[in-house]
Amino acid sequence: MAYVPQVKIPATYMRGGTSKGVFFRLQDLPQAAQAPGAARDALLLRVIGSPDPYGKQIDGMGGATSSTSKTVIVSKSVRPGHDVDYLFGQVSIDQAFVDWSGNCGNLSAAVGPFAISAGLVDAGRIPQDGMATVRIWQANIGKTIIAHVPMTHGAVQETGDFELDGVTFPAAEVQLEFMDPAAEEESAQGSMFPTGNVVDDLPVPGLGALKATMISAGIPTIFVNAEDVGYTGTELQDAINGDAKALAMFETIRAHGALRMGLITHIDEIAKRQHTPKVAFVAKPASYVSSSGKAIDAGDVDLLVRALSMGKLHHAMMGTAAVAIAAAAAIPGTLVNLAAGGGERDAVCFGHPSGTLQVGAQASQQDGDWVINKALMSRSARVLMEGWVRVPGNAF
Known part of the structure; x- marks a missing residue:
């Protein structure tokens, strides 16, 4: 019997605030998953390791909690006044379901750093040293988030002395502004x-x-x-x-x-x-x-x-x-x-x-x-691993 080989998809595993998730550039997803729909949901479920009747997500990147069963898709924005579009998918642990109904505020802290490192922000907007301002369109709820990302020698600064309860180690502070956060379009x-x-x-x-x-x-x-x-x-x-x-x-x-x-x-x-x-x-x-x-x-x-x-x-x-x-x-x-x-x-x-x-x-x-x-708050973010995530070729 012939078996379908696995496919490799560029991905980055990041902590943002007190959450972790798998980050993708939209352009790196398989063609069938670049648009919303069943193929995208099936792919993300397989990446995270859901649905898992054991509730452990052993065969995927998820950590079997709501804070660690998350996915993010980022792309260059065509919306005036914004650098990137950010789409968040909360993956159910035990059901074949991806919830697109809201944002993840913790992972919002990782979107700016990811976008800069992934080449999705125009180089002219990124200082060699100092603070980069990344204008994020939160596509799930139709809102703007402004992330202030520290830069050192042209790279995102991830280490620092900012401490966040719920996160074991200190890191660099990322300040977030949630603009006009009230009244989601669907409410x-x-x-x-x-x-x-x-x-x-x-x-x-x-x-x-x-x-x-x-x-x-x-x-x-x-x-x-x-x-x-x-x-x-x-x-x-x-x-x-x-x-x-x-x-x-x-x-x-x-x-x-x-x-x-x-x-x-x-x-x-x-x-x-x-x-x-x-x-x-x-x-x-x-x-x-x-x-x-x-x-x-x-x-x-x-x-x-x-x-x-x-x-x-x-x-x-x-x-x-x-x-x-x-x-x-x-x-x-x-x-x-x-x-x-x-x-x-x-x-x-x-x-x-x-x-x-x-x-x-x-x-x-x-x-x-x-x-x-x-609304204002500070979080931190850090790349945990980057490279490729693999899923069976018939998973989506």
């Missing part, structure tokens, strides 16, 4: 608050009416109070990820929030929409010990936030959810803002399972509606 009414309210009573079977802030900024996110769902906000992953009842509860909240936000039209559709919306719970400051053993004092943070991604409590914080936190914190009356003490603020430091993170947002009111001009 109901095109509003940052799809329901029109900063806080709603969200009916959830088995829980009654939960107070919830449902916001579309960075990524659609449903915030609830920790105490309303039986938690303190100091929990680490094991407290929730080993509790099937708790995970089912959060998925129910997510499904009913998505329906209320207009992201789905029937509750059953949530099964095919794993990446968005996110669900998170917030609490006022309290002391706890992070997953690395680092003591976090209540005085070190403005509030506590725990968020779930792809059905599990995240080990740190998704970058796009951090944008949602920054936006909600800047708007008086949201649950995030109230947990942080209320009032107007342009930055918060929040506690997450791996430590703390500082984020900021510029908010203003226009015609009675809140607008986020941009």
